[in-house]
Amino acid sequence: MAQANDQGTIEYRVAVREAIGDEMERDPSVVFFGEDVAIAGGVFAVTPGLHERFGERVIDTPISELAMSAGAFGAAVNGLRPIFEIMFADFLLLSMDSLVNQAAKYWYVSNEQGSCPLVVRSAMGAGGNFGAMHSQSPVPWLQGVPGLKVVAPATAGDAYALLRAAIRDDNPVAFLEHKRLYSVKDPVSPVDTLPLGEAAVVREGTDVTLVSISKGVRDCLRAADELAEKGVSAEVVDLRSLRPLDTETVLRSVAKTNRVVMVEEGPLIGGWAANLLGIVAAEGLHDLDDAWLIACPETPIPYSPTLEDAFLPNEGRIVGEVSSRLGLAAEIATGA
Amino acid sequence: MAEKTQATAPGAEIDAVEARDLYRRMRLIRTFEDTVQQQFQKGNVHGTTHLYSGQEASGVGVCSMLREGDKVAGTYRGHGHSIALGVDPQKLMDEMLGRVTGACGGRAGSMNVVDVASGLIGCFGIVGGSIGAATGAALAEKLRGTGNVAVAFFGDGTSNQAYFHESLNWAQVEKLPVVFVCENNLYMEFTPIEDVTAGAIGSRPQAMGIDYRQVDGNDVFAVREAAGEAIEHARSGAGPAFLETMTYRFVGHSRSDPGKYRKPGEMDEWKKRDPLILGRRALEERYGIEAERLDEIDAEVAKQLEEIVERGLAAPFPDPGSDGKEFK
Numbered sequence: 001m002a003q004a005n006d007q008g009t010i011e012y013r014v015a016v017r018e019a020i021g022d023e024m025e026r027d028p029s030v031v032f033f034g035e036d037v038a039i040a041g042g043v044f045a046v047t048p049g050l051h052e053r054f055g056e057r058v059i060d061t062p063i064s065e066l067a068m069s070a071g072a073f074g075a076a077v078n079g080l081r082p083i084f085e086i087m088f089a090d091f092l093l094l095s096m097d098s099l100v101n102q103a104a105k106y107w108y109v110s111n112e113q114g115s116c117p118l119v120v121r122s123a124m125g126a127g128g129n130f131g132a133m134h135s136q137s138p139v140p141w142l143q144g145v146p147g148l149k150v151v152a153p154a155t156a157g158d159a160y161a162l163l164r165a166a167i168r169d170d171n172p173v174a175f176l177e178h179k180r181l182y183s184v185k186d187p188v189s190p191v192d193t194l195p196l197g198e199a200a201v202v203r204e205g206t207d208v209t210l211v212s213i214s215k216g217v218r219d220c221l222r223a224a225d226e227l228a229e230k231g232v233s234a235e236v237v238d239l240r241s242l243r244p245l246d247t248e249t250v251l252r253s254v255a256k257t258n259r260v261v262m263v264e265e266g267p268l269i270g271g272w273a274a275n276l277l278g279i280v281a282a283e284g285l286h287d288l289d290d291a292w293l294i295a296c297p298e299t300p301i302p303y304s305p306t307l308e309d310a311f312l313p314n315e316g317r318i319v320g321e322v323s324s325r326l327g328l329a330a331e332i333a334t335g336a
Numbered sequence: 337m338a339e340k341t342q343a344t345a346p347g348a349e350i351d352a353v354e355a356r357d358l359y360r361r362m363r364l365i366r367t368f369e370d371t372v373q374q375q376f377q378k379g380n381v382h383g384t385t386h387l388y389s390g391q392e393a394s395g396v397g398v399c400s401m402l403r404e405g406d407k408v409a410g411t412y413r414g415h416g417h418s419i420a421l422g423v424d425p426q427k428l429m430d431e432m433l434g435r436v437t438g439a440c441g442g443r444a445g446s447m448n449v450v451d452v453a454s455g456l457i458g459c460f461g462i463v464g465g466s467i468g469a470a471t472g473a474a475l476a477e478k479l480r481g482t483g484n485v486a487v488a489f490f491g492d493g494t495s496n497q498a499y500f501h502e503s504l505n506w507a508q509v510e511k512l513p514v515v516f517v518c519e520n521n522l523y524m525e526f527t528p529i530e531d532v533t534a535g536a537i538g539s540r541p542q543a544m545g546i547d548y549r550q551v552d553g554n555d556v557f558a559v560r561e562a563a564g565e566a567i568e569h570a571r572s573g574a575g576p577a578f579l580e581t582m583t584y585r586f587v588g589h590s591r592s593d594p595g596k597y598r599k600p601g602e603m604d605e606w607k608k609r610d611p612l613i614l615g616r617r618a619l620e621e622r623y624g625i626e627a628e629r630l631d632e633i634d635a636e637v638a639k640q641l642e643e644i645v646e647r648g649l650a651a652p653f654p655d656p657g658s659d660g661k662e663f664k
Contacts, residue, residue, distance in 0.1 A: 067468055067502035074472020077457050101462050110450035111441035
């Protein structure tokens with residue numbers, strides 16, 4: 001179990017580090033490699049100390065994302081459990097052939113002769129003015145690949161338990177860490193692992209269901225606090241995994257609240273939220289009084305702080321849209 | 337059914353029985369490929385195929401120098417790599433025919449065969465995939481301290497892929513026990529390799545300080561000797577080795593290839609150096625094996641393939657009702 005600080009909380013980046021360290025301690029077949037991860041400890045300071053603890057099992061690689069993902073594949077089908085880090089999720093594109101055509105297909109195409117237990121960790125997300133090529137959240141690109149699990153934890157505690165589960169999983173997992181979450185502190189996980197593919201109702205409510213992943217869940221929770229002051233009871237569902245996708249938990253929540261809004265940091269077209277809303281509509285239309293999406297404009301992610309702030313969903317927009325759709329618009333306009 | 341070639345590494349010297357087995361395996365690949373082509377034309381093999389005909393000495397020569405525990409990554413032109421390594425030709429044919437008895441239960445087809453029991457970590461449908469996969473397999477062998485090597489087969493066209501440059505570099509930096517076998521058949525698909533490649537392929541591994549040798553890829557004995565040295569280099573911990581086997585394919589790149597790009601007379605010249613002709617000559621000259629005995633092998637292999645196809649066509653197709661239900 002992860003070590004808490006004096007306040008009983010743990011920083012997100014430390015939770016990730018401890019999950020890797022605890023699994024490497026438990027299982028000698030776990031190895032970890034990536035650019036600048038060993039000696040330097042990672043550009044987001046997630047992995048300092050691991051190389052000192054585990055020696056040659058923690059490796060600095062060249063800037064070769066494709067060789068890294070294929071190297072992880074070859075090692076995974078040959079007795080190791082590699083974790084590799086793609087520094088920015090935008091760089092995942094360079095590693096995609098091996099991830100999609102090799103790792104994700106191996107168990108099925110080999111007719112289940114063998115497994116491919118690898119984890120690719122990557123820092124995604126905007127909000128830091130990194131510009132169009134260092135800010136994307138490539139969730140739908142990965143989610144559309146059968147055979148590749150996709151996990152995007154919202155809290156430090158979940159990051160710890162889900163990463164340990166991902167490392168133990170016998171097939172490939174993409175583990176996406178929002179770079180705006182690395183410095184947040186949350187209660188330590190009470191458990192060593194959480195099952196992949198299970199969503200969590202992280203706040204109970206009766207009027208509307210807010211669904212999101214990763215940093216978006218925290219935006220939804222803050223929005224729910226504000227909505228509560230307006231008399232709106234919002235339920236918040238943290239999907240945690242995008243594949244397998246726990247549609248049951250979402251449908252159960254919608255059956256209770258009859259309204260759903262999905263919040264995605266990414267374009268509306270081709271996004272995970274639109275896809276999930278389609279499934280909810282197909283299977284739970286009779287429970288729906290209202291449903292909509294909050295997502296980003298259909299442009300690359302802009303750099304300038306004013307542009308990027310306007311581009312991203314946030315709790316203010318969630319509160320505004322929920323209030324408006326629930327008929328509280330006048331209240332907002334008058335500040336009542 | 338599977339005739340696993342016994343390794344004799346590091347020495348390439350073998351007796352007459354083993355030499356005959358090398359010839360039989362090359363003949364098995366050729367006849368297998370001819371049979372796949374026939375079954376394709378009959379509509380029993382589906383999609384597309386990339387045949388290994390003409391390149392048999394490369395795969396057979398290299399794989400005959402491997403030992404139990406070594407790993408191989410092949411390409412979409414992988415039937416030859418698979419048979420050279422010892423994959424059961426019945427299972428391989430059944431896979432081509434899309435049957436549930438195939439090496440991968442009919443899920444893989446011609447280009448993506450995996451056979452864990454033989455050490456075949458995969459045949460890769462994307463150009464260059466074998467290089468990255470074998471490099472990773474070699475990383476595992478090194479960290480586990482097994483003394484095994486991993487072999488990547490790939491073609492000349494792959495030398496222009498990111499996989500090639502990234503993986504060669506990383507393998508050399510980490511001194512991984514991997515052997516890169518570039519089967520240079522002079523054409524990347526329909527285009528002469530020199531038209532699209534700056535400098536010699538061999539200059540690329542050499543620029544990284546990787547052990548390099550080029551060999552006549554149609555002479556199975558020459559391939560064995562060079563492969564033995566390359567494998568020994570990798571196994572010793574000295575880092576990767578690169579073997580370029582110069583060869584020629586006697587068939588189109590894939591089934592849709594008309595072959596109009598070949599230079600006049602080129603095919604005829606290479607057919608004089610057919611690995612099977614060179615193999616027969618060497619067996620007669622070096623081991624005194626009579627031509628009649630080799631004809632017998634040819635006939636035995638032909639009969640073997642007839643029986644394989646008969647059994648394959650009688651085997652059931654996979655049941656779509658049960659496929660993939662437990663995908664996790």
